[in-house]
Amino acid sequence: MNVRRQLTLSAIVLGIGLGLGGGPTWAQTAAHDHGQTQLELTLNAGAKWQGDDNMIKGMNAIRGALAARLPAIDARTLPAEDYKALATEAQGQVDFMVENCKLQPEVDEQFHTVLGQILDGISALQGEADPHEGVLLIVQALDAYGAHFEHPNWQSL
Template sequence: MSTYTRNNVLSMTVLAIALATAGCSDRSTTPQDTASTAPAAPAADHGALDAAPADAQTGADEHAAHATAGVPALPATPWASDAPLREGMRRMHQAVVTLGHAENGHLDATQTTAAAQQVQDAANYMITNCKLAPEPDAALHGVLATLMTGAAAIKGDPANTTPVASMRDAVALYPRMFEDAAWKTDTAPAE
């Protein structure tokens, strides 16, 4: 990634986080009634980012930069998923479920911050390991941006769980965007 692109990505990330922490990221529309075009994707080989933490953060910044792009358009037919995407989204789902407990006042600040960190860890795992075609990769950027921006806001103020609702909506987009036959079974609540 060029220095120019990195600087633009960093600027967009700062803007996205500032908007989220200022309460400007209100997502009052549902994924079903929002239709926007997914941003154009750079090369979708996130494996090229290496596994080093700094490189994973660069990838995270790239995904977070798409936060202002809005909810991606849903494909006519779900895109193929790869194993890292499926694993990462299961981790993401569990972290967002845990943050739901914070919404109800069942977690303290340390637990809430830890759950928000799990969201960021799941995103970094996907950024480092997923290899998707450009169009689904670009759409995934929008989903991950919402999740990562929400996690950053919650880590900044664990008492404010407002971002959890938009994070839950972002996770709900995943099975509508990507093929994942075991999603409902793997993410069903325990009885």
């Protein structure tokens, strides 16, 4: 992890720990973190990529699993085993999307970039380090997904 990103994450964690303004939401953190990881995605000639129903189903499930836990994550009250459960749920959805992938090669290439970052987040959630880094990676991947893929009624966290 580069120093700038580590300092930014430390500042976020410190701000949440001190309860400044109730702590930032993950959407605010991802949007305002100037040291955030930028996914290398492109649009399809200026338009969002068209996915399939399996992609939409899986991404809805990952977003829903994370959204349900965000209040406890923000409050730093989510038990460690719940971070592991989130990782398991997200991994299950990634596996489902990969196994049932029917995307065109160009779309698939872009989508696998998003999935790669989600997998990095899952890895961080399963590790011994602060699981908030994993949450941040997944939130950033979900935000990038929403900006680059057609998904009816998608809402950023």
